[in-house]
Amino acid sequence: MKISYFPGCTLNTKGKGFDRSVREAMAALGVELVELPDWNCCGASFPLLVDNVLDLVGPARVLINTAARDNKLTTACTTCYNVLKRTNRVLREDENIRERLNYFVEADYQGQVEVSDILQLIRDEVGFEKVKEAVKKPLNGLRVASYYGCMVLRPPREVAYDDPENPHALDDLMAALGAEPVRWGAKAECCGNYLVARKPEVAMEMSYRVLSSASRAGAEVIVANCPLCQFNLDRWQRDLTLTHGGFEPIPVLYFTQLLAIALGLDPGGYELEKHYVDPRPLLESKGLI
Amino acid sequence: MSTVVSLEKYIHNDLVRRVEELSGQDLLACYQCGECSAGCPAAFAMDLLPSQVIRLLQLGQVEEVLNSATIWFCAACQTCYARCPKGVDLSRIMEALRELAMERDGDTLKHTEIPKEELEAFPQQAIIAGFRKYTL
Numbered sequence A: 001m002k003i004s005y006f007p008g009c010t011l012n013t014k015g016k017g018f019d020r021s022v023r024e025a026m027a028a029l030g031v032e033l034v035e036l037p038d039w040n041c042c043g044a045s046f047p048l049l050v051d052n053v054l055d056l057v058g059p060a061r062v063l064i065n066t067a068a069r070d071n072k073l074t075t076a077c078t079t080c081y082n083v084l085k086r087t088n089r090v091l092r093e094d095e096n097i098r099e100r101l102n103y104f105v106e107a108d109y110q111g112q113v114e115v116s117d118i119l120q121l122i123r124d125e126v127g128f129e130k131v132k133e134a135v136k137k138p139l140n141g142l143r144v145a146s147y148y149g150c151m152v153l154r155p156p157r158e159v160a161y162d163d164p165e166n167p168h169a170l171d172d173l174m175a176a177l178g179a180e181p182v183r184w185g186a187k188a189e190c191c192g193n194y195l196v197a198r199k200p201e202v203a204m205e206m207s208y209r210v211l212s213s214a215s216r217a218g219a220e221v222i223v224a225n226c227p228l229c230q231f232n233l234d235r236w237q238r239d240l241t242l243t244h245g246g247f248e249p250i251p252v253l254y255f256t257q258l259l260a261i262a263l264g265l266d267p268g269g270y271e272l273e274k275h276y277v278d279p280r281p282l283l284e285s286k287g288l289i
Numbered sequence B: 001m002s003t004v005v006s007l008e009k010y011i012h013n014d015l016v017r018r019v020e021e022l023s024g025q026d027l028l029a030c031y032q033c034g035e036c037s038a039g040c041p042a043a044f045a046m047d048l049l050p051s052q053v054i055r056l057l058q059l060g061q062v063e064e065v066l067n068s069a070t071i072w073f074c075a076a077c078q079t080c081y082a083r084c085p086k087g088v089d090l091s092r093i094m095e096a097l098r099e100l101a102m103e104r105d106g107d108t109l110k111h112t113e114i115p116k117e118e119l120e121a122f123p124q125q126a127i128i129a130g131f132r133k134y135t136l
């Protein structure tokens, strides 16, 4: 299978390790990701004012660009997924905005592209059974907290492909890889999102609540699906050991890094060394790297 | 001659109408169940809870809401909207309030205020989304 792929700004820069693990894991699963040519930034947040049509231009261009060559688009950054999916819905359902936007960017787009998140693609197009058969290095015994964050769940009617209050697609994938998904309460809580740019101490506390929930459930590692979630959860752990008594750092990986490792791929290009809490000692102790 | 207090003028005032216009939300749909405040992951940092923000708007107290810190702590996580039994999208109301506050007071984030090492460490999307939310 072949599908158009939108990396987005962060996977093209700070999130290169995520990007590489996505591309290699998908290739190993028989899915060829074709990078969209000349793509632009999606805007990194869906505009919430009803008349803010201008901020829809970026994501609309990505969709129009896709429509010229494909009717399907996938992305691994769940923030990009959220923005593209919601924008596409507006273009499908709101005739007035659709006309204004098409007029402005000189296009004739009707919302025909199907936008999917990479986890959704793995579940629906590859299938977890097939993933299980492709595993070369099972994650035996690794206790994983699957973190969904906001972007693939909310608003449920617009973006969710899973149970928005108790999602399980990522847990199911981790189980297929031979890991032990832990049951925990904060899998769908917010990490603090863009608050980090203005009020880092609030984002830090929000992340702490997620991290401590995972630790209490006995997780050895958290897997994330968004570069900003990964950053917020990973970045402040050293500070948290000073401010929150008893806090023990816990590595935060992208789920595709574990997927690729389980598929027997070489994690050399996945930038594991760039994570703030070094995940390598844990992976080494499990014989995974 | 009757002395009717004009709700239109005092309670449903111009600023309230702008919040409704910008957010596309019906403020009177909220029946104060508190579900939004109970689930808000940033509530611990807020001086007004999300449901209190709506209550004040229903009473025409826009200035009070614009002066609160709450609107800057909303992370647009959509948990309130996902759970509101009346379908009120509070994240849109918060965005409308940020807009009005910045029209009044100007931008609330300057790149020079972010420490250089953080600016270098941030994933690109944090910077883009941050400036989208905290500047006009």
Ligand code: SF4
Residues within 6 Å of the ligand: B029, B030, B031, B032, B033, B034, B035, B036, B037, B050, B051, B054, B080, B083, B084, B085, B086, B087, B088, B090
């Ligand atoms: S959940 Fe909805 S109805 Fe309940 S207090 Fe919040 S906005 Fe009002």
Ligand code: SF4
Residues within 6 Å of the ligand: B036, B039, B040, B041, B042, B043, B050, B073, B074, B075, B076, B077, B078, B079, B080, B081, B090, B091, B094
């Ligand atoms: S969108 Fe804002 S107000 Fe609503 S739950 Fe999230 S942080 Fe709280």
